[in-house]
Amino acid sequence: xxxxxxxxxxxxxxxxxxxxxxxxxxxxxxxxxxxxxxxxxxxxxxxxxxxxxxxxxxxxxxxxxxxxxxxxxxxxxxxxxxxxxxxxxxxxxxxxxxxxxxxxxxxxxxxxxxxxxxxxxxxxxxxxxxxxxxxxxxxxxxxxxxxxxxxxxxxxxxxxxxxxxxxxxxxxxxxxxxxxxxxxxxxxxxxxxxxxxxxxxxxxxxxxxxxxxxxxxxxxxxxxxxxxxxxxxxxxxxxxxxxxxxxxxxxxxxxxxxxxxxxxxxxxxxxxxxxxxxxxxxxxxx
Numbered sequence: 001x002x003x004x005x006x007x008x009x010x011x012x013x014x015x016x017x018x019x020x021x022x023x024x025x026x027x028x029x030x031x032x033x034x035x036x037x038x039x040x041x042x043x044x045x046x047x048x049x050x051x052x053x054x055x056x057x058x059x060x061x062x063x064x065x066x067x068x069x070x071x072x073x074x075x076x077x078x079x080x081x082x083x084x085x086x087x088x089x090x091x092x093x094x095x096x097x098x099x100x101x102x103x104x105x106x107x108x109x110x111x112x113x114x115x116x117x118x119x120x121x122x123x124x125x126x127x128x129x130x131x132x133x134x135x136x137x138x139x140x141x142x143x144x145x146x147x148x149x150x151x152x153x154x155x156x157x158x159x160x161x162x163x164x165x166x167x168x169x170x171x172x173x174x175x176x177x178x179x180x181x182x183x184x185x186x187x188x189x190x191x192x193x194x195x196x197x198x199x200x201x202x203x204x205x206x207x208x209x210x211x212x213x214x215x216x217x218x219x220x221x222x223x224x225x226x227x228x229x230x231x232x233x234x235x236x237x238x239x240x241x242x243x244x245x246x247x248x249x250x251x252x253x254x255x256x257x258x259x260x261x262x263x264x265x266x267x268x269x270x271x272x273x274x275x276x277x278x279x280x281x282x283x284x285x286x
Contacts, residue, residue: 093236093237093238093239093240093241093242093243094237094238094243095234095237095244095245095246096244096245096246096284097246097249097284098245098246098249098250098280098281099250099280099284100280101250102250102251102273102276102277103273103276104272104273105275105279106275107274107278107279108275108279109275109278110132112278112282113132113137113163113278113282115162116133116137116161116162116163116164116165117137117138117139117156117159117161117163117164117165118133118137118140118164118167119138119140119144119149119152119164119165119166119168120140120144120166120167120168120206121140121141121144121145121167121168121170121171122140122141122142122144122268123167123209123268123269124138124167124168125138125140125141125142126268126269126271126274127140127274127278128140132274132278136159137161139155142171143171144168145168145178145186146168146172146182146183146186146187146190147172147186149166149168149186149187150190150193153193153197156194156197156201157197157198160198161198161201162201162202163201163202163204164194164201164202164203164204165204165281166190166191166204166205166206167205167206167207167208167209168187168208169187169208169226170208170221170226170267172186173220173221173222173225173226174219174220174221175220176220180225180228180229180232181232183229184232184233187205187233188236191203191205191242192240195241203240203241203242204244204245204281204285205233205242205245206245206281207230207233207234207244207245207248207249208229208248209247209251209258209267209269210223210226210248210252210256210257210258211223211257211258211267212257212258212263212267213257214266215258215265215267216257216266219267221267223256223257226248227256230246230248234246243285245284247277247280247281250276250277250280251269251273
């Protein structure tokens with residue numbers, strides 16, 4: 001008859017045999033579970049890192065877009081400011097005057113007129129005729145009158161100059177039938193059209209030069225009418241949005257007429273005194 005101790009030993013031996021039989025399976029299963037847990041942890045960490053990288057990649061373009069947007073806004077503001085300044089500049093009128101008495105000078109102002117154009121009568125034609133500007137910059141004829149100015153608009157538009165200088169009126173007055181107001185209105189119409197088509201171009205009206213007393217007595221031109229025309233442009237420079245420049249006073253003698261040393265015919269300008277006018281204009285408009 002077996003004792004209780006024997007039964008206990010038999011039971012223990014049975015368990016040991018079972019453990020020995022399935023030990024490798026149990027250990028292998030435990031190792032697999034551990035590996036699965038480790039793999040899950042690694043996979044999770046990799047997922048977090050990838051998400052962080054994605055977030056960084058997503059954030060960078062947004063920052064770039066914001067920077068680009070700010071640059072565009074700044075550029076837009078600067079463009080608007082430049083356009084406003086140009087419009088304001090074109091709209092402001094002023095009246096200037098050459099200082100001193102005309103004298104023979106060397107021409108030192110060529111650079112000032114690099115992208116300028118001139119239009120007018122025989123006085124203006126001398127600017128290219130005596131080599132102070134190229135022919136392409138000067139539109140002039142001995143018979144130019146105020147009503148003919150607008151006929152040359154296409155040439156100004158195609159050249160798009162920085163500045164336009166106008167001197168016309170003496171031929172109109174020599175007709176004898178055209179009033180100072182008529183001349184002013186024709187020239188005003190040209191100026192308004194020019195400013196409309198070339199809003200960034202500076203428009204300068206140069207005073208009509210005086211005539212000699214001798215020429216006045218033999219023509220229909222009166223010095224008082226020249227002075228009246230010049231005064232109209234001087235007084236209305238602001239409303240026209242132009243720069244009026246009194247160049248005439250520098251060439252007058254003590255009686256208010258053209259000084260005899262400056263002219264041969266009593267109405268034109270000797271070549272030696274053009275440089276004074278061009279230098280003087282460049283000096284006062286700065």
